[in-house]
Amino acid sequence: MTQKAWDGRFSEQTDQMVEAFTSSIAVDRRLYRHDIEGSIAHCRMLARSGIISKEDAEQLVTGLDQIRDEIANDQFVFDDRLEDIHMHVESRLHDIVGNVARKLHTARSRNDQVALDARLYLREETRHIIHQLHTLRKTFVDLAQANIGNVMPGYTHMQRAQPVLVSHHLMAYYEMFTRDGDRFRDALPRIDVMPLGCAALAGTTYPIDRDDTAAQLGFAEVSANSMDAVADRDFMLEFLSAASICMVHFSRLSEELVLWASTEFGFIELPDAFSTGSSIMPQKKNPDVPELIRGKTGRVFGDLVALLTTMKALPMAYNRDMQEDKRALFSTVDTLRACIAVMTKMLPRVTFKKDVMRHATTTGFLNATDMADYLVGKGIPFREAHAVVGRAVAYALDHGKELDQLTLEEMRTFSDEIDATLFEALTVEQVVNRRTSKGGTATENVKSAISLAGARLAAERLP
Ligand code: ARG
Numbered sequence: 157m158t159q160k161a162w163d164g165r166f167s168e169q170t171d172q173m174v175e176a177f178t179s180s181i182a183v184d185r186r187l188y189r190h191d192i193e194g195s196i197a198h199c200r201m202l203a204r205s206g207i208i209s210k211e212d213a214e215q216l217v218t219g220l221d222q223i224r225d226e227i228a229n230d231q232f233v234f235d236d237r238l239e240d241i242h243m244h245v246e247s248r249l250h251d252i253v254g255n256v257a258r259k260l261h262t263a264r265s266r267n268d269q270v271a272l273d274a275r276l277y278l279r280e281e282t283r284h285i286i287h288q289l290h291t292l293r294k295t296f297v298d299l300a301q302a303n304i305g306n307v308m309p310g311y312t313h314m315q316r317a318q319p320v321l322v323s324h325h326l327m328a329y330y331e332m333f334t335r336d337g338d339r340f341r342d343a344l345p346r347i348d349v350m351p352l353g354c355a356a357l358a359g360t361t362y363p364i365d366r367d368d369t370a371a372q373l374g375f376a377e378v379s380a381n382s383m384d385a386v387a388d389r390d391f392m393l394e395f396l397s398a399a400s401i402c403m404v405h406f407s408r409l410s411e412e413l414v415l416w417a418s419t420e421f422g423f424i425e426l427p428d429a430f431s432t433g434s435s436i437m438p439q440k441k442n443p444d445v446p447e448l449i450r451g452k453t454g455r456v457f458g459d460l461v462a463l464l465t466t467m468k469a470l471p472m473a474y475n476r477d478m479q480e481d482k483r484a485l486f487s488t489v490d491t492l493r494a495c496i497a498v499m500t501k502m503l504p505r506v507t508f509k510k511d512v513m514r515h516a517t518t519t520g521f522l523n524a525t526d527m528a529d530y531l532v533g534k535g536i537p538f539r540e541a542h543a544v545v546g547r548a549v550a551y552a553l554d555h556g557k558e559l560d561q562l563t564l565e566e567m568r569t570f571s572d573e574i575d576a577t578l579f580e581a582l583t584v585e586q587v588v589n590r591r592t593s594k595g596g597t598a599t600e601n602v603k604s605a606i607s608l609a610g611a612r613l614a615a616e617r618l619p
Contacts (some may be wrong), residue, residue: 157266157600160441161193161243161246161261165201165299166398167195167332167485170237172517174439175237175239175374176236178476179236179237179239179240180239180240180241180406180479180482181234181235181236181238181239181240181241181244181339182234182501182565183236183482183486184240184241184270184273184482185227185241185480186277186486187241187273187274187277187482188223188227188241188244188245189224189228190272190273190274190276190277190280190433191242191245191269191273191307192221192223192224192245193276193373194269194272194273194373195216195220195269195350196216196220196221196258196265197262197369197372198260198264198323198352198369198509199213199217199220200213200217200366200372200513201364201366201372202259202262202362202363202364204262204365204368205362205363205364205365205368205395206363207262207263207362208259208362210217211225212256212259212409213477215248215253215256216253216256216257216259216260217296217343218253219248219249219252219253220245220249221244222252222505223248223252224250226248227478230250238312238354239609240266240270240275240479241265241273242266242269242270246260246261247612248618254278255376261308261596263334263353263355263360263362263364264314264352264353264355264360265355265386267349267354267355267356267357267473267474268352268353268355268356268382268385268386268505269352270352270479271351271352271354271386272350272351272352272373274392274558275347275349275350275351275375276346276373276479277392278347278391278392278395278485278489279344279347279348279380281489281493282340282344282347282395282619283344283618283619284342284493285340285489285492285493285496285584285617286337286341286494288339288496288497288500288617289333289336289337289402289496290337290339290613290616290618292333292496292500292503293330293334293337293609293613294613295503296326296327296329296330296499296506297325297330297609297610297613298328298504298505299483299503299504300322300323300324300326300327300330300602300606301606301610303321303323303508303510304321304323304599304602304603304606305321305599306321306322306421306508306510306514307319307320307322307514307584307588308320308321308322308323308325308515308516308517309516309517309522309602310324310325310597313417315520316516316517316519316520316522317522318522318523318525318587319517319522319584319588319589319597320381321451321588321596321599321602322508322510323602323606324438324597324605325557327387327602327605327606329405329409330609332404332405333402334495334609334612335401336398336401336402336405339397339401339402340395340479341619342397342398343391343394343395344619345376345377345558346390346391346394347394347395348374348375348376348377348439349375349376349377349378349379349385349391350366350369350370350373350377350378350379350388350604351379351385351388352366352369353369353378354379354382354383354384354386355382355593356473356474357382357383357386357387357473357474357564358382358383359382360521366378375434380557383472383473384473386473386474387470387473387474389463389467389478389481389603392463392484392485393460393463393464395485395488396456396459396460396463396484396485396488397460397598398596399413399456399459399460399488399492400456400460402492402542403452403453403457403491403492403495404453404548406449406450406453406495406499407422407449407453407495409446409499410446410447410449410450411446411450413426414443414446414505416449417443417446419487421512421516422508422509422512422514423509423512423516423614424507424508424509425505425507425509426441426443426445426446426502426506427502427504427505427506427507427528428441429505430498430501431444431445443498444484446496447504448497449498449499450492451496452495453476455487455488455491456487456491456492458487458577459484459485459487460488461486461490462484463550464478466481466484468478476497479550491602495613497556505540514584517584518558518584519558520547521552521559522584522587523559523560523581523582523583523584523587524545524549524559526581526582526586526587526590527541527544527545527548527559527578527582527588528541528544529540529541529572529581530573530574530581531544531545531573534571534573534574535573536571536573544570544571545559545570547570548570551566551570558560558582560582561581564576564579
């Protein structure tokens with residue numbers, strides 16, 4: 157049956173160019189499992205509500221099961237003339253079970269059907285992504301655990317600022333990806349709403365039982381307004397927003413990995429298995445994986461902006477413009493899943509060059525704030541202490557030294573309050589470990605952050 161579902165009203169064939177232009181099968185064929193799952197639930201509900209007979213429903217379900225197998229096994233022929241996955245399934249069902257196939261579409265339209273398919277699909281993908289992020293977060297906690305005691309410069313304005321534990325830096329990413337996981341969780345209840353039975357826009361005259369359909373498909377809720385249900389793509393926009401923010405984090409992490417892997421930094425070595433070479437420069441080892449993650453961020457932002465723009469001026473309820481939603485959604489799901497997977501696999505294999513990182517904390521006056529804090533401890537107001545240390549830094553710069561390389565006599569020219577205990581306060585261990593304020597980089601804080609995170613990960617119930 158390649159006849160159009162609507163051709164009763166038309167007096168000429170659809171132009172072939174129009175068929176190709178309006179067809180979405182190349183994109184939405186990947187919804188076939190969800191489409192069939194939804195149709196099976198719909199059939200069973202129709203039978204239970206006395207709208208079709210039990211025998212008809214059985215036949216339809218058997219046919220639908222067969223179609224699912226055919227598509228899964230690449231034994232299914234797709235054709236632009238059949239527009240989308242919904243029409244393909246219905247048409248093939250007619251080939252298999254005959255005229256009873258024409259009953260499948262009772263009390264629904266493609267408008268609620270496509271919304272259902274998209275929600276089933278996105279619910280599954282969102283759960284998968286929450287699982288993937290859970291594994292990634294665990295990877296950060298394990299890395300932080302393995303790096304405890306290692307120090308590196310912390311930066312502001314991309315200038316060396318104060319030393320931090322490498323673990324503290326890694327745990328910052330744990331926090332970011334934890335918020336991402338939470339955002340996807342927050343989005344789930346608004347994805348998990350069942351739209352089928354809203355039909356074209358106004359509901360249906362048949363005595364359907366939408367709660368039955370929802371229960372069969374495991375939905376937490378049934379949509380409250382039939383017009384909203386077929387017009388709503390907020391659930392996709394929320395997902396794309398959460399994905400965009402998540403990609404910001406991946407992009408920032410990637411940027412750091414690229415910088416750290418450079419000769420200039422030399423903080424890390426990326427695994428050979430995750431790097432590529434140059435076709436012209438034999439010495440090159442390029443950080444293509446983080447570069448591509450950083451690059452793919454643009455595509456995900458683009459998907460969000462594309463769908464926002466598609467939706468922004470649409471009158472109620474369904475409009476064909478909305479068919480463009482799936483391209484953006486699928487592209488973001490694929491990109492995000494791939495980025496999480498590859499980063500999770502690569503990170504445990506990154507070598508942190510702890511001596512280079514530690515050495516980088518010894519130049520650039522990273523302990524200047526601590527000298528000021530020392531003077532504050534001696535009763536000098538902070539602003540005054542700041543000025544004293546500023547003069548000491550200027551002097552040290554003139555003499556090509558770091559603060560801790562000045563002699564006690566030199567130090568005492570800046571303030572009589574200074575004694576030998578100052579030098580202890582200027583060691584990198586002290587500088588790090590005295591930052592015990594909540595959320596600070598002191599080893600004891602970071603250790604407890606790691607164990608709290610480990611406990612949270614172990615206790616988290618994944619959807
Ligand atoms: N392929 C369409 C989409 O993705 C399905 C809904 C079509 N509805 C319609 N009235 N033409 O949006």
